[in-house]
Amino acid sequence: MPHFLKNSTYIFLLITLLACAPTQLAQQEQLNAIEPITETHTVSTEELQNVLAEFEKLDQQHNTSWKFEQVPDKIIPLSAIEPWTLQVRELQENTTDKATKHLLDARLAMLRSQAAQYAMFSFGEQGNLAMVQQGKQYKVIETIDCDDAPTIIKTAEIRGESYDSWVDFYVNMDYVLMSSKKAKELLGTGVNNRTKYYYNPGIAPTLKILQATQKALKEQCNITVDLLSERINKQEKRPEGYIPEV
Known part of the structure; x- marks a missing residue:
């Protein structure tokens, strides 16, 4: 992965993120629409x-493989994010089936998550702190140059946005896979092995990484920043059973 991207690329990524991100009202409507599934539902096989x-x-057009994408380890080329996003948004306009809508929402969320990863790369090593995992927690192991704090904070915020989008992907894809046996067959996976393609632990420790980042900034630079509360509150508002176990 590149460690540095030009400012023009970063601006493009921000525009892409804004273009494909749902509004706050739309996010709430999506949240209200996602309810724990206690029985299978009728799915429009033709639409799906x-x-x-x-x-x-x-x-085939963009040399990608959407079923096997994983954040951050297996993301699609930067050049593929925009055309994928535009095409998925077009598909949304002609979709009425609920499960298919959730599939399209899941795809857009995954694209947002990956776009945010590329935006993180634009800050290079200056924005990313060296860490080690100690048990279930993470610890910063480098001495921070406090002049870099604004860049470190911005990188952490974008990391959080990537994680938020991945959670949205997880929730919507879970809905699709649990909506009907036919949907699982068409997607080529079953409930017992759905983690094989769609869920990836690589981005899962993000909240712990953000916690370690804000702790190190406080201890080394006396800078207080909240990277977690809004994110945690968002997850707590999700229906029971639809929060990833990470």
């Missing part, structure tokens, strides 16, 4: 098949 066929075409 059509969308999956379009996904396959996009994979």
